[in-house]
Amino acid sequence: MQDDLQLSQHFRLSEFTVSQAATRAGLRNDPSSKHVENLRRLAGVMEQVRQLLGQPIFISSGYRSPAVNAVVGGALASAHMRGLAADFTSPAFGSPLKICRLIADSTVAFHQLVHEGAWVHLGLADGDSGTWRREVLTAFFEAGASPRYMRGLIG
Ligand SMILES: [Zn+2]
16 A cells, blocks of 8 residues: 555545545555656646636546456546546536536646546646647447547537
């Protein structure tokens, strides 16, 4: 068990590693030091998002080990497995769609922003040199199928 590091002013490591799915499946979800480094960068971006919203943020999924990612049906190359993505809500601010609209119109340097219905997914690119793709998508979920993604924010 790693120490619960304070990654940034408002975010602790455990907020990015606690996983109900992992607990239910009896899986560990321990990031490597490289992943923690990525999570620290991610926490820095999440601070910008928090400032933008002016409200607390609840992270439902941050880092996912490959086993945990498989259990939750995450994408094979999911940025969550590298500690570079967070799924979150901010009920005090408003709906995930409202959050997405604000981030999409901001200067926050994200790689991928996805409106996933019940939450927001924000992903970063590997490395600092990364071109920030600022790709904005909406995910549609159907039982027993992979999610479909469409460009833009569709409410
Ligand atoms: Zn996600």
